[in-house]
Amino acid sequence: MQRLCLVISRSLQTSAAALQAAKGASAVHGVEPGAKAVLYGILKDTPTPLNSAQIWQQAEEAGLKSKRHTKLMLQAMRKAGAVQTKPMGKGQNYVYALRSSPQKDEASNATQGPKTNSASS
Numbered sequence: 710m711q712r713l714c715l716v717i718s719r720s721l722q723t724s725a726a727a728l729q730a731a732k733g734a735s736a737v738h739g740v741e742p743g744a745k746a747v748l749y750g751i752l753k754d755t756p757t758p759l760n761s762a763q764i765w766q767q768a769e770e771a772g773l774k775s776k777r778h779t780k781l782m783l784q785a786m787r788k789a790g791a792v793q794t795k796p797m798g799k800g801q802n803y804v805y806a807l808r809s810s811p812q813k814d815e816a817s818n819a820t821q822g823p824k825t826n827s828a829s830s
Contacts, residue, residue, distance in 0.1 A: 744782045747771045749807070752792065758804035760797060 751767045752759065759767075761783065765776050773779055783805055786792040794803040 744768075744773055744778060745786060747773060748779065748782055748786065749791070752805060752807045758795060758797075758806035760802060760804050764805060 747768055748764065751764055751771070761780055764783065765773075765779050768779050769776075783792060787794055787805075790808060792805050793808045794805055796802070797804045
């Protein structure tokens with residue numbers, strides 16, 4: 710019984726440290742604490758691109774519970790333009806890295822102006 714309590718207390722200490730790390734990352738980047746903030750921190754701290762298995766390994770240590778949710782958050786970050794993917798070798802393996810510059814330039818969007826519908830009724 711004491712051994713079980715010891716294992717649970719160590720697990721809680723690790724989770725608390727991961728939450729503190731996520732809150733620290735969110736305060737710096739202005740992002741709400743959550744899965745995306747944890748993933749952003751992981752990708753920011755590594756100099757080389759990581760595949761999803763390597764990201765999941767670090768995310769699990771940081772307190773994320775689901776590999777499926779982690780992959781969905783990476784996909785959402787890719788669609789938002791925060792993360793870019795590159796093919797790695799043969800097959801459908803990809804590596805993830807932070808995008809060095811924003812995908813869409815706000816200045817170019819501002820010069821285009823609003824889209825109008827040219828069809829008249």
